[in-house]
Amino acid sequence: MSTDYDLVVVGAGWFGLAAAKVYLELHPIENILVLESSGTCGGTWAENRIYPGLKSNNLHGTYEYPDFPMDPEVYRVRPGEHIPGDVLHRRSRFHTRVDSVEPAPNDTWKLQISSPDSNEPITTGKLILATGLTSTPNFPQFPGVEKFQGPYFHAKDFARYSETVKTADNVVVIGGAKSAYDVAYTYADSGVQVDLIIRPDGHGPVWISNPYVDFGLRLEKLLLVRFLTCFSPCPFGDTAGLGAFRNWLHGTRIGRWLVDKFWVTLGNGVIAANGYASHPEIKKLQPWNSPFWTGTNLSIYNYPHNFNDLVKQGKTRVHIANVDHLTEHEVHLSTGDILKADVVVCATGWDKKPPSYFDYPGANIGLPQSTEEQTCLIAAADNEILTRFPRLRDQPQLGSAVAPDTSGDPHRLYRFIVPPNFVQTRNLAFAGALSAICTAIVANSQALWISAFFDGKLDRLASTDEEITREVLLHTQWGKWRYPCGYGAIAPDMPFDALPYVDLLHKDLGLRVKRKANWFWELFEWYGPEDFGGLVDEWVGKHPVKEA
Ligand SMILES: Cc1cc2nc3c(=O)[nH]c(=O)nc-3n(C[C@H](O)[C@H](O)[C@H](O)COP(=O)(O)OP(=O)(O)OC[C@H]3O[C@@H](n4cnc5c(N)ncnc54)[C@H](O)[C@@H]3O)c2cc1C
Ligand SMILES: NC(=O)c1ccc[n+]([C@@H]2O[C@H](COP(=O)([O-])OP(=O)(O)OC[C@H]3O[C@@H](n4cnc5c(N)ncnc54)[C@H](OP(=O)(O)O)[C@@H]3O)[C@@H](O)[C@H]2O)c1
Ligand SMILES: *[C@@H]1O[C@H](CO)[C@@H](O)[C@H](O)[C@H]1NC(C)=O
Ligand SMILES: *[C@@H]1O[C@H](CO)[C@@H](O)[C@H](O)[C@H]1NC(C)=O
Numbered sequence: 438m439s440t441d442y443d444l445v446v447v448g449a450g451w452f453g454l455a456a457a458k459v460y461l462e463l464h465p466i467e468n469i470l471v472l473e474s475s476g477t478c479g480g481t482w483a484e485n486r487i488y489p490g491l492k493s494n495n496l497h498g499t500y501e502y503p504d505f506p507m508d509p510e511v512y513r514v515r516p517g518e519h520i521p522g523d524v525l526h527r528r529s530r531f532h533t534r535v536d537s538v539e540p541a542p543n544d545t546w547k548l549q550i551s552s553p554d555s556n557e558p559i560t561t562g563k564l565i566l567a568t569g570l571t572s573t574p575n576f577p578q579f580p581g582v583e584k585f586q587g588p589y590f591h592a593k594d595f596a597r598y599s600e601t602v603k604t605a606d607n608v609v610v611i612g613g614a615k616s617a618y619d620v621a622y623t624y625a626d627s628g629v630q631v632d633l634i635i636r637p638d639g640h641g642p643v644w645i646s647n648p649y650v651d652f653g654l655r656l657e658k659l660l661l662v663r664f665l666t667c668f669s670p671c672p673f674g675d676t677a678g679l680g681a682f683r684n685w686l687h688g689t690r691i692g693r694w695l696v697d698k699f700w701v702t703l704g705n706g707v708i709a710a711n712g713y714a715s716h717p718e719i720k721k722l723q724p725w726n727s728p729f730w731t732g733t734n735l736s737i738y739n740y741p742h743n744f745n746d747l748v749k750q751g752k753t754r755v756h757i758a759n760v761d762h763l764t765e766h767e768v769h770l771s772t773g774d775i776l777k778a779d780v781v782v783c784a785t786g787w788d789k790k791p792p793s794y795f796d797y798p799g800a801n802i803g804l805p806q807s808t809e810e811q812t813c814l815i816a817a818a819d820n821e822i823l824t825r826f827p828r829l830r831d832q833p834q835l836g837s838a839v840a841p842d843t844s845g846d847p848h849r850l851y852r853f854i855v856p857p858n859f860v861q862t863r864n865l866a867f868a869g870a871l872s873a874i875c876t877a878i879v880a881n882s883q884a885l886w887i888s889a890f891f892d893g894k895l896d897r898l899a900s901t902d903e904e905i906t907r908e909v910l911l912h913t914q915w916g917k918w919r920y921p922c923g924y925g926a927i928a929p930d931m932p933f934d935a936l937p938y939v940d941l942l943h944k945d946l947g948l949r950v951k952r953k954a955n956w957f958w959e960l961f962e963w964y965g966p967e968d969f970g971g972l973v974d975e976w977v978g979k980h981p982v983k984e985a
Contacts, residue, residue: 732923
């Protein structure tokens, strides 16, 4: 039966492609299929989502798979294409959306799909869901939207509406994070009058920095310098042997004073470089909360011209206001201002809820314990986190639109990958259910971890429900306390915490955690994709296949 597979990967973005590639390498004769709802691979970076001017936040050299360094000679190549295209392409079905997942006999899965060719369900032994955090738009429909009479779309569809950059005179952009910046910049730089609306009761404008900070250091690389990662309180930070230093930093008064200094210095550097104090309009874009509380959406100016100059010149006007309602070609704000608009773009982010594919009777991709037990265990995890990291007690005051966090239960996954109830069955994994700035490194390590996990070949794996729940709660509750201005409890958010996270995975895999030549480089040299090249071979070397 052609609908039977050993492994199905859902989603062909960075994470799905890496997972499929590594699994295939280790299981060359198995029957593997990648399902992708859109017409091409790349996910966020798929052809049809490349809007005018889109660039990565990362500079060249940090947004590439460890085993596929991006050759500057072939610079036009996009990430998805770096996997040997023919290998995966033959195994991919595009325009095929997975609608639901249900269990089938012998611990297999049955997937209900929609596709133009055939809606015949697919069964598979193992399943990897890699559907991304930026696939489903959060697209508010403001009162009066039906009267607006012009293009009204989400930033995800900016590529499809890109001709409006040439045709519109006035555009309203809603949102205060990187997509809003990108869209506002693109219009304003082409001579369109832009009004940027940031809601007053939310997180406020995003932290955005030049790629290079003080002393010519590259910001995204600092996030992967082991010594600096210690300044972020993290319950899985001690794999590489810096536990004592971390405990001192976060557990003592003087340590915490240093940690505070570190973050204040970082924030002040960015504030000064942006010159927020120099102009009242730019001042409106100064972030409201310390960068300490901000996760991975810390952004980078990657525009040909200066964004703030467009604001100073009035080409982008900033409003801290709510949208009250829309009328024909007008946006009415809560402040009473009425803005002319040919186009409204909602750069309002994404629906970050875990995918709800599992709604069969008895489905439980959460914790095995009863709700009452969970309440107790969550309180215990919170207590442990706040005792180890007292700094996290002192939470920022957030506006009513975003606080208290009403997003519900976080995605409770072991190692941010496996639902607790499936640790024993080893037939289900989530790849990329997190946000990291070193996406490619994390995607590669998760891919190898998942493959080894499916084969029962991890050197270290929690075995009892108790042990699994304890770790899962400690790790997932941490997100809530650590990044209230980022993904918070919704998903692990790992700017400074991604290196400790891959350490954790590598330790499970029995791979080298400290990968630098000596202790000095280990502490002070940044980790890049090049440090994780050949990981699969290294693992195979340590886990040779026994002859049957
Ligand atoms: C505009 C933009 C720019 C970004 N820039 C950066 C950057 O510079 N640096 C950085 O580190 N991060 C950046 N990010 C974050 C980025 O999302 C991640 O780096 C990375 O691309 C995520 O990869 P992924 O594989 O998890 O998800 P995705 O790339 O989103 O891939 C998921 C795939 O799953 C498919 N899919 C979803 N649901 C289904 C379903 N039910 N059935 C079948 N297929 C499905 C989707 O169509 C998609 O192709 C950016 C995000 C956006 C939106
Ligand atoms: N490489 C690049 O250049 C690039 C480009 C785009 C995105 N990205 C990355 O992609 C990720 C997502 O970024 P994003 O900007 O798309 O989404 P995001 O970070 O989730 O930001 C969404 C914005 O919309 C606002 N918002 C949400 N609902 C709203 C509503 N109903 N009314 C008014 N405002 C509302 C939010 O405000 P609140 O704070 O109040 O919730 C927030 O400012 C980030 O990691 C980012 O760095 C990168
Ligand atoms: C389940 O596995 C058993 C033992 O391997 C096999 O005999 C049986 O046919 C399988 N059932 C199905 C529905 O595949
Ligand atoms: C990113 O930061 C902005 C600005 O503080 C905030 O509005 C937004 O909600 C954040 N998004 C995520 C996904 O963390």
